[in-house]
Amino acid sequence: MATTIGTATEKGKAQAEEQAQQPKGERKPQRQRRDDKFKIFSGTANEALADEICNFLGMPRAQAHLTRF
Numbered sequence: 001m002a003t004t005i006g007t008a009t010e011k012g013k014a015q016a017e018e019q020a021q022q023p024k025g026e027r028k029p030q031r032q033r034r035d036d037k038f039k040i041f042s043g044t045a046n047e048a049l050a051d052e053i054c055n056f057l058g059m060p061r062a063q064a065h066l067t068r069f
Helices: 002-021 047-057
Strands: none
Touching: none
């Protein structure tokens, strides 16, 4: 099992080094998320921040009905 963890760690390091060597202009563009099960809620937290995150991810903020107790 330690071998598997070591291999995964080495693979992660290799990927990070590869990305660091690539100029920023050559990195793959990020895709918009198309997962209907993935939702973002902000509750009573910072709604402006939640909206910015949703805009960055290209998805709407999920609606919720909040009550206080």
